[in-house]
Amino acid sequence: MYGGPGRGTLRRVTSTQHEGDWDGVRLHIVTGKGGTGKTTVAAALGLALASRGKTVLLCEVEGRQGIAQLFDVPPLPYEERRVVGGPNDGGDLYALAIDTEAALLEYLAMYYRLGRAGKALDRFGVIDFATTIAPGVRDVLLTGKVYEAVNRNRRTKNARKYDAVVLDAPPTGRIAQFLNVNSELAGLAKVGPIRSQADTVTTLLRSRRTAVHLVTLLEDMPVQETIDGIEELRHDRLPVGGVVVNLARPAELDDEERALARTGSVDATAVRRNLEAVGVRASTALVDGLLAEAREHVERRDLEDGQRKRLSTLDVPRYELPRLPDGVDLGGLYELAAHLCRQGMA
Amino acid sequence: MKTNPRSRSKTRVGPLVATPDDAPDLDVDALLADRSVGIIVCCGSGGVGKTTTSAALALRAAEQGRNAVVLTIDPARRLAQSMGIEKLDNVPRPVPGVSQGSTTRAAGSLDAMMLDMKRTFDEVVESQANPEKAAQILANPFYVALSSSFAGTQEYMAMEKLGQLHAESQETGRYDLIVVDTPPSRSALDFLDSPERLSSFLDGRFIRLLLAPAKGPARLMTAGFGMMTGALGKVLGTQMLSDVQTFVAAFDTLFGGFRQRAQRTYRLLQDEGTAFLVVAAPEPDALREAAYFVERLHEERMPLAGLVLNRASRMPPGGLSAEQALAAAERLDTEAEESAASGPGDGEAGLAAGLLRLHAGRMRIVARENRLRQRFSAAHPHVPTAVVPALSTDVHDLDGLRLIGDLLAQGA
Numbered sequence: 001m002y003g004g005p006g007r008g009t010l011r012r013v014t015s016t017q018h019e020g021d022w023d024g025v026r027l028h029i030v031t032g033k034g035g036t037g038k039t040t041v042a043a044a045l046g047l048a049l050a051s052r053g054k055t056v057l058l059c060e061v062e063g064r065q066g067i068a069q070l071f072d073v074p075p076l077p078y079e080e081r082r083v084v085g086g087p088n089d090g091g092d093l094y095a096l097a098i099d100t101e102a103a104l105l106e107y108l109a110m111y112y113r114l115g116r117a118g119k120a121l122d123r124f125g126v127i128d129f130a131t132t133i134a135p136g137v138r139d140v141l142l143t144g145k146v147y148e149a150v151n152r153n154r155r156t157k158n159a160r161k162y163d164a165v166v167l168d169a170p171p172t173g174r175i176a177q178f179l180n181v182n183s184e185l186a187g188l189a190k191v192g193p194i195r196s197q198a199d200t201v202t203t204l205l206r207s208r209r210t211a212v213h214l215v216t217l218l219e220d221m222p223v224q225e226t227i228d229g230i231e232e233l234r235h236d237r238l239p240v241g242g243v244v245v246n247l248a249r250p251a252e253l254d255d256e257e258r259a260l261a262r263t264g265s266v267d268a269t270a271v272r273r274n275l276e277a278v279g280v281r282a283s284t285a286l287v288d289g290l291l292a293e294a295r296e297h298v299e300r301r302d303l304e305d306g307q308r309k310r311l312s313t314l315d316v317p318r319y320e321l322p323r324l325p326d327g328v329d330l331g332g333l334y335e336l337a338a339h340l341c342r343q344g345m346a
Numbered sequence: 347m348k349t350n351p352r353s354r355s356k357t358r359v360g361p362l363v364a365t366p367d368d369a370p371d372l373d374v375d376a377l378l379a380d381r382s383v384g385i386i387v388c389c390g391s392g393g394v395g396k397t398t399t400s401a402a403l404a405l406r407a408a409e410q411g412r413n414a415v416v417l418t419i420d421p422a423r424r425l426a427q428s429m430g431i432e433k434l435d436n437v438p439r440p441v442p443g444v445s446q447g448s449t450t451r452a453a454g455s456l457d458a459m460m461l462d463m464k465r466t467f468d469e470v471v472e473s474q475a476n477p478e479k480a481a482q483i484l485a486n487p488f489y490v491a492l493s494s495s496f497a498g499t500q501e502y503m504a505m506e507k508l509g510q511l512h513a514e515s516q517e518t519g520r521y522d523l524i525v526v527d528t529p530p531s532r533s534a535l536d537f538l539d540s541p542e543r544l545s546s547f548l549d550g551r552f553i554r555l556l557l558a559p560a561k562g563p564a565r566l567m568t569a570g571f572g573m574m575t576g577a578l579g580k581v582l583g584t585q586m587l588s589d590v591q592t593f594v595a596a597f598d599t600l601f602g603g604f605r606q607r608a609q610r611t612y613r614l615l616q617d618e619g620t621a622f623l624v625v626a627a628p629e630p631d632a633l634r635e636a637a638y639f640v641e642r643l644h645e646e647r648m649p650l651a652g653l654v655l656n657r658a659s660r661m662p663p664g665g666l667s668a669e670q671a672l673a674a675a676e677r678l679d680t681e682a683e684e685s686a687a688s689g690p691g692d693g694e695a696g697l698a699a700g701l702l703r704l705h706a707g708r709m710r711i712v713a714r715e716n717r718l719r720q721r722f723s724a725a726h727p728h729v730p731t732a733v734v735p736a737l738s739t740d741v742h743d744l745d746g747l748r749l750i751g752d753l754l755a756q757g758a
Binding site: 064219221222252256257260270273278280283286287289290292296325 | 391393394420530663664665693698701710
């Protein structure tokens with residue numbers, strides 16, 4: 001499967017006539033509470049989309065180099081790098097770490113012929129000021145760069161055209177604010193070019209070409225944050241995509257078995273007999289341990305079902321990714337991407 | 347000057363050689379009983395259980411006789427309710443239901459508060475400026491944005507509030523232990539970087555330049571500066587530039603006070619009466635952040651008490667390896683298929699196979715977590731560690747916090 005360090009290949013899952021749930025969407029924004037695995041899900045979604053033969057750009061904005069770590073490649077510069085390439089007709093996944101300062105300089109060069117004034121900005125500490133402190137400007141620059149990548153067309157000189165862009169976005173608590181660049185700037189920049197930039201970006205973000213996906217675990221707080229986040233996004237007229245449940249527990253026991261384990265009425269003698277039959281030395285400690293594990297598992301699964309029920313009232317498509325016992329490495333990432341394909345997210 | 351913490355390049359700090367061995371145990375009760383420790387700061391990346399850990403520690407301390415206050419940032423709604431702090435009023439409130447301790451110990455107490463970032467900022471402004479000027483600053487749109495939505499402001503305000511609580515308890519003796527939860531940022535280091543960020547903002551060349559014309563001799567109005575403000579006006583719009591200018595001019599007199607406060611709190615964190623607890627979960631990202639933080643504390647000469655490793659999977663008993671369990675499960679499946687061909691099976695083999703698979707999954711997770719833990723303790727062999735096993739239910743009341751407290755104390 002691997003063509004070198006960090007260079008994998010994408011097997012095309014289907015060749016033609018495939019319809020994913022988000023085919024009209026060009027910009028996938030992935031958010032979620034901290035610790036839920038946003039970056040992993042964004043990367044898996046990028047791979048899944050690429051496996052459909054698309055050219056995909058995966059962006060991160062928080063300077064954490066999470067993408068490089070996942071794909072086991074050197075830290076990404078402010079430059080689009082191909083991280084995974086498909087065979088012959090397959091898709092490609094590119095990655096970009098958006099750096100605010102570089103984005104500002106690029107923005108200035110693109111829209112204004114500033115010449116020496118651009119250097120002056122740097123010399124007077126304006127770049128520092130604008131990118132670390134000036135409220136909203138930072139977010140406008142970050143989303144602006146994403147906007148630029150989404151809107152490339154054939155006329156754009158020397159630029160790669162992407163079928164889809166996946167953004168590993170800030171966490172749920174900050175997402176509405178991050179995407180709502182318009183209102184964040186309101187009262188600060190009422191006029192001026194950065195304001196019109198914000199307006200253009202907002203138009204894309206509120207259109208059907210965008211979907212904001214939320215990653216959650218089946219636990220109380222992340223689910224609550226997801227529910228609140230969706231409400232906030234809807235309030236701001238930002239298009240809500242799907243909910244991706246990450247790290248779901250495996251369903252090793254069926255409903256009947258779960259009921260037995262829940263009430264502690266599993267027949268320990270039968271378990272022992274079955275274990276002995278396949279040559280496992282079934283000590284009392286082992287059998288009791290297995291039953292205790294089962295009870296704990298069922299308790300957790302019951303709680304998870306409760307959270308699933310809460311999510312199902314939200315009226316958004318739900319996707320589920322399993323907890324990989326060995327953690328997420330490159331191989332695991334491909335596995336998660338396949339799950340997303342199978343469930344129709346890509 | 348670079349203030350952007352993301353572009354920081356850093357040198358690892360480690361033992362150079364190590365034999366992976368178990369880390370020393372963190373004795374949580376000894377830490378809580380140590381009267382010379384007046385501040386416990388819980389740090390770590392987002393989603394590792396910092397809020398629960400800090401609340402559990404504060405409750406345990408109070409029930410062991412300390413007069414504790416816990417400063418939380420963003421507790422789960424139900425936990426906040428059970429601690430009586432669902433209202434965000436920026437003032438510590440007594441937590442109902444704290445048991446008053448045994449007869450052998452003096453009764454302790456527990457107050458809790460939830461940080462209101464904007465209000466804390468406003469209060470600092472109000473305490474530093476005369477009413478007229480304060481009103482002018484509070485109404486400035488630039489200030490409103492800075493104080494309510496800015497990355498880093500929350501961290502800085504948590505630190506400010508800690509400084510206030512500490513000063514107050516020095517004066518009145520109301521608290522002898524302050525437990526601080528830190529904001530849910532992605533990087534644990536943001537907390538320590540926030541005062542530096544603020545003061546470098548306040549000292550920034552650009553701010554100085556904006557102030558210079560207002561201050562008198564226009565000698566700084568060089569060609570370069572004119573070109574720069576011209577360019578900036580083009581990009582941001584001249585109105586925003588003038589808002590910034592008004593804000594900076596009004597804020598100028600407060601700069602010194604802000605910087606002093608930040609420095610004072612930073613020194614407080616270096617004091618021996620402070621103990622840092624780094625909180626993590628057995629995941630690569632969380633442990634990587636924890637490692638950065640441990641190294642940073644070392645560089646800053648800030649006192650590290652230990653690592654709390656939350657949500658660890660427990661090693662199941664019985665000594666059956668993942669491979670053995672999976673192999674046995676497969677044999678049971680095969681036999682079940684064969685007997686299904688010759689007649690109805692009993693379903694019990696399926697249940698036993700399910701149990702074995704669960705066991706195998708659990709063993710693999712335990713093995714992976716142990717590997718991650720060992721990697722951390724090999725690089726940081728002197729960090730005392732407490733391991734808190736994952737609970738199968740969420741913590742949302744004082745009983746749950748007590749249970750976490752017990753597990754923390756046993757978690758060596």
